[in-house]
Amino acid sequence: MNIRNKTPLHRLPVFRVLRAQALVAVLMAATCAGVFGGVAGYSALLGGLIALVANLYFAYKAFRFFGARSAQAIVQSFWAGEMGKLILTAALFALVFVAVHPLQPLALFAGYVLVLGTGASALLLMKSNPKH
Template sequence: MAFRNKTPLHQLAISKLLLAQVLMSVVIAVVFLLAEGISAAGNAMLGGLIVLLPNIYFALKAFRYFGARSALDITLSFWSGEMGKYVLTVGLFIFVFLVIKPNNFIALFIGYFAVLIVSALGLLLVKKSFRKY
């Protein structure tokens, strides 16, 4: 029997990471706005969104269940969330390159990697105190 997690996304620990990703996207876009103009800033923001949107999907999918009795459902929701994240990332890259056609690839990839680094460092943002045994 799976126990559904009814906690809103903004109250989960992952919300700090998502907020940090939003802030990094905005900071990178502002840097490119000041340095190279609005077109580069838009491309940098697109790069950040390519990371952010799949991570929001993952957070909604992965933290759907809680409790020891929901272990199988938690595992399956993490797995499907991660696979969905990969599919969304590839789909967003295809969409950006085929439909939007960015003119500043450097800004796009710097925005992408800057937000991706925030994801990689996410464990430092979501602190929990662990007891030593």
């Protein structure tokens, strides 16, 4: 029997990581816009948003179940979330490259990598109590 997690996303500990990623995306965009100009600013923002949207999808899919009885459903939802995240990332990059002109690819990838790095390092930076 699979036990569905009814906790809203904003109440899960992963929400703190997503919020930190959103903050980094905005700060990176503002910094790039101030230093390199508007095109670099929105390019960095788009890169950060690609990473953030993909991570939001993963969090939604991955944390749908809990409990020992739901172990198989948890593994399947993590796998589906990761595959969906990769497909969504590729689709969003393709959409940005086709639809957004002018674009600064270096700023786009810098925003993406910085937001991904924030997610990867957020677990190291979190306090021992994940509820605060």
